[in-house]
Each structure stands twice: as C-alpha cells, then as structure tokens.
Amino acid sequence: MIILAIETSCDDTGIALLKIKTKKAKGKSELKILSNVVSSQVKLHAKYGGVWPFLAQREHKKNLPIVFEKARKEAKNPKVDLIAATSGPGLEPCLWSGVNFANHLAAKLMRPIIPVNHVEAHIIANFIGDIGSKILNLKSLFPAVCLVVSGGHTQLILMKDIGKYKILGETRDDAAGECFDKTARILGLGYPGGPAIAAQAAKFKIENLKFKIKLPRPMIHHKNYDFSFSGLKTAVFYDYKTREPEIRKSKDYIREMAKEIQQSIIDVLIAKTLKVAKDFKAKNIILGGGVAANEKLRREFKRLSLKEKLTLLMPAKEFCTDNAVMIAAAAYFNWLKGKKGLKEIKADANLRIR
Numbered sequence: 001m002i003i004l005a006i007e008t009s010c011d012d013t014g015i016a017l018l019k020i021k022t023k024k025a026k027g028k029s030e031l032k033i034l035s036n037v038v039s040s041q042v043k044l045h046a047k048y049g050g051v052w053p054f055l056a057q058r059e060h061k062k063n064l065p066i067v068f069e070k071a072r073k074e075a076k077n078p079k080v081d082l083i084a085a086t087s088g089p090g091l092e093p094c095l096w097s098g099v100n101f102a103n104h105l106a107a108k109l110m111r112p113i114i115p116v117n118h119v120e121a122h123i124i125a126n127f128i129g130d131i132g133s134k135i136l137n138l139k140s141l142f143p144a145v146c147l148v149v150s151g152g153h154t155q156l157i158l159m160k161d162i163g164k165y166k167i168l169g170e171t172r173d174d175a176a177g178e179c180f181d182k183t184a185r186i187l188g189l190g191y192p193g194g195p196a197i198a199a200q201a202a203k204f205k206i207e208n209l210k211f212k213i214k215l216p217r218p219m220i221h222h223k224n225y226d227f228s229f230s231g232l233k234t235a236v237f238y239d240y241k242t243r244e245p246e247i248r249k250s251k252d253y254i255r256e257m258a259k260e261i262q263q264s265i266i267d268v269l270i271a272k273t274l275k276v277a278k279d280f281k282a283k284n285i286i287l288g289g290g291v292a293a294n295e296k297l298r299r300e301f302k303r304l305s306l307k308e309k310l311t312l313l314m315p316a317k318e319f320c321t322d323n324a325v326m327i328a329a330a331a332y333f334n335w336l337k338g339k340k341g342l343k344e345i346k347a348d349a350n351l352r353i354r
C-alpha cells in the first residue's frame with residue numbers, strides 16, 4: 001500500500017509518500033518513508049512574530065504543487081492507493097488549502113481520502129519507527145497518557161487504543177508553544193520562540209545568577225489537569241518592564257530569563273502529566289507536538305519517567321514538528337481499524353480528538 005499524505009494545518013506545507021508492507025503471519029507492518037518534503041514559511045512570518053492565516057494560505061496554494069512534484073519525484077512516482085490529509089484542528093484558511101488539493105487529487109487519481117486529526121497524528125508520530133513495525137505490541141501500551149504540546153495545543157489525553165481518546169485537560173488560554181513565542185517576542189528573540197528561548201537558556205551559567213528571577217508555575221498544584229500560560233507571559237512582561245533598559249538588553253538577563261521561562265513551562269508540563277499517569281494508573285507516557293522537540297523537556301521527562309518506572313515514548317525530533325509522514329501513519333493506523341476512505345473531505349478548524 002502506498003499512502004500520499006498532505007499537511008497544511010499551520011505554516012508548513014508538507015507532502016509525504018509512505019509505503020506499507022504488511023506481514024500478516026507475523027502481525028507486523030513495515031512503514032517505509034519514500035519521501036517527506038516540508039516547505040517552511042518561518043522566515044515569511046517571523047517579521048510578524050507569528051503566523052498570519054491568510055498569508056499562510058496564499059503560500060500553501062503556491063507551494064503545494066511544487067512540494068507535490070518534489071515528493072513524487074523523490075519517491076520515483078509510485079502508484080498511490082490511498083490519500084490522507086489533515087482536516088483539523090488548525091488555521092481554517094490553511095486547512096482548506098490542503099483539503100482542496102487533496103480532494104482535487106483524489107478525483108484525478110480516483111483514490112479515496114482519509115481525513116486525519118492533526119492532534120492524533122502528533123501522537124501516532126511515535127509509531128513511525130521501530131514500534132510502528134510491531135503492530136500487535138501496540139496493545140501493551142494502553143492505557144497511555146498523551147501530552148500533545150505545540151504552538152496551538154497543550155492537551156493531556158487518555159489513550160485507550162488508536163481511535164479511542166479522552167481529553168482530560170487542556171490549556172485555558174495560551175498553549176505552551178504560544179507562551180514561548182510571546183515571551184521570546186518580549187525579550188526581542190524573534191520567531192519561533194521555542195528554539196530561540198531554548199538556545200538562550202542553554203547559554204545560561206549558574207554562576208551568572210545575578211537577577212534571581214523566579215517565575216510562577218501556573219496551576220501546577222491544582223487538582224485538575226488543565227493548563228494556563230497567559231499568567232506566565234504577563235509575569236515575564238512585568239519583570240522585563242521593571243528593569244533598566246541596559247539590563248533588559250544584557251546577555252546575562254536574557255539568558256537567565258530564558259532559562260526560567262523554559263523551566264517554568266517544563267515543570268508544569270511534567271507535573272501535570274505525571275499526576276494524570278498516577279491518577280489513572282497508566283504506565284506509559286506518549287509525547288507529541290513541536291514543543292516535544294525541546295531537548296531540556298526530553299531529558300527531564302526521561303529522568304523522571306525512569307524514576308517513576310514509566311515507559312516514555314517520544315517521536316524523533318524531525319517528526320515532532322508538523323510533517324506529512326505522521327499524517328500518513330495516522331491514516332494507515334485508522335485504516336487498519338476499519339476507517340473508510342471518502343470521495344471528498346471537509347476542513348474543521350475546531351476538530352476535537354475523541
């Protein structure tokens with residue numbers, strides 16, 4: 001089976017071709033990536049400090065035919081059996097770019113389309129490698145606690161099986177990735193904020209602890225599983241404004257503040273995730289989303305998961321950020337569960353995982 005997948009939920013135009021070889025006797029499938037092409041719009045949106053949906057839509061329309069031809073050429077133009085496309089959640093103008101392209105392609109090739117939930121795809125990104133080649137062993141992972149954390153999402157999800165989810169907690173305002181972007185803008189570090197904050201935090205040295213910055217850990221001790229990061233952004237803003245101009249612009253202040261921003265977000269994400277795992281007696285934690293590429297977050301999750309005797313799954317960094325490989329994988333695993341392909345699909349910017 002050859003799956004062609006399209007991803008345009010935000011500002012990355014992604015197309016991938018995935019080849020599936022199923023060995024029914026052994027209950028295994030080999031997922032081989034034939035091509036994975038992503039065209040990023042980061043530089044275009046950087047001057048605005050975030051993504052402008054209709055500008056992103058224009059770029060998707062321009063990039064999709066180019067990315068498609070490149071992906072097809074890299075894969076040596078295989079015969080496609082199934083088309084997959086992100087139907088939501090995401091920025092609606094961006095989603096429609098990919099959905100319309102997929103619908104047109106499905107009609108031209110006379111192939112069915114499977115609509116893919118973007119959040120679920122971030123979870124299934126964990127199954128692209130070795131685990132994905134051992135389908136029967138996936139059953140041993142459930143129930144699992146999934147933390148999907150990105151620029152648009154911060155959710156804790158109880159996963160009972162592929163296609164069976166329950167949202168236990170989510171952000172009440174800013175997503176974690178959005179908080180990184182906004183605090184980076186305050187510090188003048190540019191967009192995207194996550195990598196910029198991480199880079200400055202990595203340069204911080206404990207002996208340079210001059211300002212004794214201490215930020216809140218929002219909702220870390222609340223009994224529920226929700227998040228809130230707008231207060232953290234506000235705390236950074238007020239601290240920044242109380243400093244003298246020469247201090248605000250100093251390397252020592254920026255690095256110390258970046259270190260504290262990053263640590264505050266990490267502390268909250270980990271504490272809430274471990275609380276869910278304990279309360280629901282889950283032995284497995286699954287990470288997904290662009291923020292899951294943060295090296296400090298990955299290290300601390302590894303350390304604490306080992307301490308708590310929990311199994312931790314994290315996607316390869318290249319599959320944390322938006323890409324079409326995870327869309328293809330999600331379509332395949334849903335197809336295995338009996339999900340039917342459609343002649344045409346629609347976009348739903350507010351699509352929920354369930």
